[in-house]
Amino acid sequence: MLKKITVASVVIAVIIIISISLSLSSDDVLPESTVEETPSIEVQADVIMPTKVSRPGCEETDKCYIPSKITVEKDSSVTWINEDSAFHSVTSGVYDEPTGLFDSGYMDPYQTFSYVFDTSGTYDYYCTLHPWMEGKVIVE
Template structure:
């Protein structure tokens, strides 16, 4: 009986030590944060830096009305690029979205990402100068603009 208790105790100690070693992070260095053109304000709200090309983010929960009130349906909602540069839209939401030229009540046929799954991206190169409005076909309150200089 005592041998069984001692054996069980030893096995328990080995398991606890093994788990402690497995979950120890003291020897691991933290991964550096990914570089981004976005910063956080004091309130924790995503704020765009001066954007002159790059990514446009569709953040979480923009499939519900309200993001248009704070101009946060697409971040940034207006992006300025030079002719020949690309913009990549990244759907960070858990809902489907799209990037479609024009406005909800006046769609155009210049570009259309189709329905983007969560965490999909869509990249488009703009070769001509102009102002290009776009929206989400599934969520009409989501609107943005690309200005090509």
């Protein structure tokens, strides 16, 4: 008799647990019509630092900055975006010889940096953390 009561108690407990879990899971599901997609944010940039350029090799295909050479008109702004998971910079000059004209500092992933070029000329730039990353802005 005691064995039948124990088995019956276990069966009732299992049924109660299943009922509770089913009622909780059905409350957590939203009707399809109320689910909203998160809109994506698109940042406009003239030059991209793509993924995996923090490792040497991108200079062999000239893809450390895309494009690596950009031509703009005088008084135009150029915007760079870091799409890599590593920190990068946009610093005027060449490695070990910065000109001091512009410097983004260390850029977090998806951070942008802009600079207005108000004088015609050719401006070299590089990444202070990754010396193989080089680019050029030509201002006409």
